[in-house]
Amino acid sequence: MPATTAPVVFLDRDGVINRDSDQYIKCWAEFEFLPGSLEALARLTAAGLHLVVVTNQSAVGRGLIGLEGLEEIHRRMTRAVEAAGGRLLDILFCPHRPDAGCDCRKPATGMIVEACRRHGLDPARAVMVGDRAKDIRCGRDAGCRGTVLVGTEGRSSVWAELARWGIVPDRVAPDLDAACDWIIDCLTAPDQP
Numbered sequence: 549m550p551a552t553t554a555p556v557v558f559l560d561r562d563g564v565i566n567r568d569s570d571q572y573i574k575c576w577a578e579f580e581f582l583p584g585s586l587e588a589l590a591r592l593t594a595a596g597l598h599l600v601v602v603t604n605q606s607a608v609g610r611g612l613i614g615l616e617g618l619e620e621i622h623r624r625m626t627r628a629v630e631a632a633g634g635r636l637l638d639i640l641f642c643p644h645r646p647d648a649g650c651d652c653r654k655p656a657t658g659m660i661v662e663a664c665r666r667h668g669l670d671p672a673r674a675v676m677v678g679d680r681a682k683d684i685r686c687g688r689d690a691g692c693r694g695t696v697l698v699g700t701e702g703r704s705s706v707w708a709e710l711a712r713w714g715i716v717p718d719r720v721a722p723d724l725d726a727a728c729d730w731i732i733d734c735l736t737a738p739d740q741p
């Protein structure tokens with residue numbers, strides 16, 4: 549079986565890997581890994597899972613950060629993940645503003661569709677992890693086997709939005725590290741007949 553058919557974890561970035569900010573993450577100095585996230589990425593990698601980051605970065609479309617700046621953040625993030633023993637297969641981002649009507653900004657599924665096309669991945673062998681309702685909806689609409697909501701303690705608006713859409717995540721966890729066992733089980737269990 550070619551390596552590209554290995555199961556995959558689609559990861560939102562802000563609020564899952566690093567601390568989110570209302571002011572956007574505009575440079576590496578503002579990028580702070582969440583506790584346990586580097587270790588979690590290393591564990592998922594060691595379990596044989598591909599890791600693909602899919603992140604809405606409207607800060608680009610808003611003119612708050614340039615593409616070079618965003619790519620610099622992603623280069624440094626990738627290096628830190630590798631230094632901790634993890635590996636990112638790819639990082640896809642939507643640079644558009646929410647009102648642009650693009651098909652890549654989550655909850656639209658464009659980034660997952662593109663990652664699957666690029667790397668020969670199968671959404672039915674994927675889990676989507678995010679901290680917002682739009683991440684869960686994106687994973688669900690893309691046909692992911694599982695969806696995991698993390699870091700929502702004290703953020704009832706996320707649950708209100710999920711209720712409005714009539715969807716529930718398959719798993720809820722305080723953070724990525726706490727979700728690792730479930731993700732690995734979900735993706736290494738035998739395929740459904």
Ligand SMILES: [Mg+2]
Nearest residue numbers: 560562563679
């Ligand atoms: Mg997020």
Ligand SMILES: [Zn+2]
Nearest residue numbers: 642650652653
């Ligand atoms: Zn977009």
